[in-house]
Amino acid sequence: MKCPFCKEEIADGAIKCKHCGSMLYQTEPQPMTQQVLVQQAPIWSSITSMVLGILALMTFLTEEWFTVDEAIGLAIISGLAIIFSAVALSQKQRGRGMAIAGLVTGILGALCALGIEF
């Protein structure tokens, strides 16, 4: 192929003309801006963590006392809420507020369950 600037023969696929030094390919436009990435980020972990957190919250607020099974169930729900919120936050998923709500309620539920078990 020929350089479009100086018309000298250059290698096919060259990115820079060896004769005149012109860049032959413009840099690729960024396919995704940060804004687009944020908009397309998944939200399921945030929602899941908040739902599990609310579930844990309801469990330890409505029960006056727990059986060991209920405490284990609460610990599992709380643990999952914490895991999902950690995933949502580490992956920078949308719904950060929901993920934090899931994290806080998950920790509360876990502490509550541990306090009952021991």
Ligand SMILES: [Zn+2]
């Ligand atoms: Zn050239």
